[in-house]
Amino acid sequence: MSEYQQFINSISADVIEENIRVSEPISNHTFTKLGGEADLFITPSSFAEIQSVLKQAKKFNIPVTILGSGSNVIVRDGGIRGITLCLTKFNQISIKNDVITAQSGASIIDVSNFALEHERTGLEFACGIPGSVGGALYMNAGAYGGQISDVLEKARVMTRDGEILTLSKEDLHLGYRKSIFMNRDYVILEAEFQLNRGEYKMIKQDMDEFTNARKSKQPLEYPSCGSVFKRPPGYYAGKLIQDCKLQGFRVGGAEVSKKHAGFIVNIDQATSKDYIDLINIIKGTVKKNFDINLETEVIIMGEES
Ligand code: FAD
Numbered sequence: 001m002s003e004y005q006q007f008i009n010s011i012s013a014d015v016i017e018e019n020i021r022v023s024e025p026i027s028n029h030t031f032t033k034l035g036g037e038a039d040l041f042i043t044p045s046s047f048a049e050i051q052s053v054l055k056q057a058k059k060f061n062i063p064v065t066i067l068g069s070g071s072n073v074i075v076r077d078g079g080i081r082g083i084t085l086c087l088t089k090f091n092q093i094s095i096k097n098d099v100i101t102a103q104s105g106a107s108i109i110d111v112s113n114f115a116l117e118h119e120r121t122g123l124e125f126a127c128g129i130p131g132s133v134g135g136a137l138y139m140n141a142g143a144y145g146g147q148i149s150d151v152l153e154k155a156r157v158m159t160r161d162g163e164i165l166t167l168s169k170e171d172l173h174l175g176y177r178k179s180i181f182m183n184r185d186y187v188i189l190e191a192e193f194q195l196n197r198g199e200y201k202m203i204k205q206d207m208d209e210f211t212n213a214r215k216s217k218q219p220l221e222y223p224s225c226g227s228v229f230k231r232p233p234g235y236y237a238g239k240l241i242q243d244c245k246l247q248g249f250r251v252g253g254a255e256v257s258k259k260h261a262g263f264i265v266n267i268d269q270a271t272s273k274d275y276i277d278l279i280n281i282i283k284g285t286v287k288k289n290f291d292i293n294l295e296t297e298v299i300i301m302g303e304e305s
Contacts, residue, residue, distance in 0.1 A: 004040060007060045007083075014052035019043045019089070026079060026302070029086060030070035031130065033223040034272045036079025036305060038065075045089040050187060051162040057083055058160055065301060066187055068132030069107065072139055072225055077272045078303030085187070087134055095120070098195050099153065104134030104188045108141065111193070116207065121198030122151040127207040128214045130226075134188040138181045139297075140174040144210050149174035153194040157186035164189065177230055177297050219257040222265035228279060229262060229294045237286075237294055238262030244285045251278040276300065 001009075008020060020042050026035030040062075044050045057064045063082035067073065070086075087105035093114050094101050100120065102111045112127040125146025129136060137155055140148050152174070155167050165186075173180045181188065214220070229237035241247070241261040249256045253270030256278065257263040264278055283294050 003060055003062065007040070007056055007062055010056045010059070011049075011052045015042065015044065015049045019045065019049065024084075026067075026070075026075045026084065029067060030073055030075055030225075031223060032074060032225050032266050032270075032272075032275065034077075034266065034270065034275060035073075035075030035302060036077045036272075038080045038084035040083045041086060042083055043086045043089045047158075047164075047189065050085070050087075050090065050158060050189070053083065053085060054158060054160055054187065055162040064160070066134070068105065068135030068138075069130060071129075071131045072135060072298055074225060074272050074275050074298055074300045076276070076300070076302035077305035080302045087187075088132060090189075091132075098197065100193045100195060101190055102133045102193070103190050104132060104137075106133050107131070108133055108136045112207070115193075115195055116200065116203050119198055119200050119203065120195035121203050122146075122195040123193060124203055124206040124210065125150075128211055133191050137172070137188050137191055138179055139177050140179050141177075144213070147174075151193045151195060152191060154192040155188055156190040157188050160185050160187075217260055219259040219263055219265050222257070222267060224257070224263045224265045225298045227262040228264050228296060228298050229282075230297045232292050232294060235290075235292060236262075240286050240290055240292060240294070241282055244282075244289050246282060246285060249278070249281070251275075251281065254278045256282065272302075273305075 024038045024041035026038050027033050065080050065084050067086040090103045090105035092103045093106050095118050108126045108129050112123040115123045125144045129141050136148050152169050157165050238261040246256045247261050248258050252274030253268035254264050254274040255267040257265045286294050
């Protein structure tokens with residue numbers, strides 16, 4: 001019996017069968033519509049399922065890759081070996097006093113809307129960030145002057161041994177698109193956001209303004225992973241790329257967006273190789289013209305084909 005089959009047998013009492021898929025195309029789970037197959041694609045909906053997967057994966061020495069909504073990743077064309085643990089079914093949101101608790105697979109847009117419904121202010125900036133709570137913490141996502149670190153109070157995480165830890169905001173070392181999660185193998189389980197009471201009309205007004213700004217500036221009509229590069233100190237990546245006259249430049253089906261130069265759009269059945277080759281061309285051109293090293297914000301993972 002293969003190692004994967006033994007692993008599946010070992011979790012079968014804890015994990016619902018429909019939450020386990022074999023050879024799943026990851027392109028179905030990424031915003032770019034890119035990526036090869038995941039050997040095992042598991043979508044747990046409870047603490048117990050996550051714990052069982054992590055413990056047994058450790059026992060069988062199978063690597064585990066975490067995926068949220070797949071809005072900030074490029075998965076290479078060869079896919080992901082071992083287990084891809086996708087948390088989008090683990091998505092409860094609740095409120096107590098001024099604290100909203102959200103499981104890591106909840107969409108941060110849903111959390112922002114939940115805050116609006118409960119007339120709590122602080123998460124308006126997140127109303128158009130198309131990721132999960134886990135991905136938003138991992139990236140310290142932000143927009144329109146706000147970021148996760150402004151409102152996060154605590155995070156609950158699971159170690160690869162299945163142990164649950166509670167970490168304070170300070171423990172997470174949140175910076176510009178940076179967090180401790182980039183250096184530790186934690187699975188983010190839950191986040192607590194400390195918000196303030198606000199007025200529905202004012203909160204909604206800000207959210208509408210951010211949504212309109214996003215629609216007018218971003219190429220939301222095409223698959224993409226948002227801004228590909230981090231903002232280099234003192235510059236805007238999009239402006240540098242625009243000044244290099246790269247808008248509209250294509251590699252295969254991947255194109256530097258004509259609407260927002262910081263985005264690469266999947267215009268015509270791009271491969272991950274197209275995307276990564278284009279990223280390297282952009283980096284090289286910006287370096288040559290401005291002597292600035294662009295760093296990717298997007299996380300590149302998986303195997304080459
Ligand atoms: P994924 O892409 O699934 O994963 C990103 C990283 O987080 C991976 O390394 C993954 O392993 C890790 N991860 C995810 N969940 C967990 C978990 N539970 N535990 C441990 N690690 C985890 N970002 C902004 O900051 N601001 C914006 O305004 C913005 N606009 C965007 C607009 C568009 C159209 C798109 C496509 C993207 C945009 N993004 C933006 C990028 C993206 O939405 C954010 O980075 C988001 O926070 C990523 O969340 P995700 O769940 O999609 O993460």
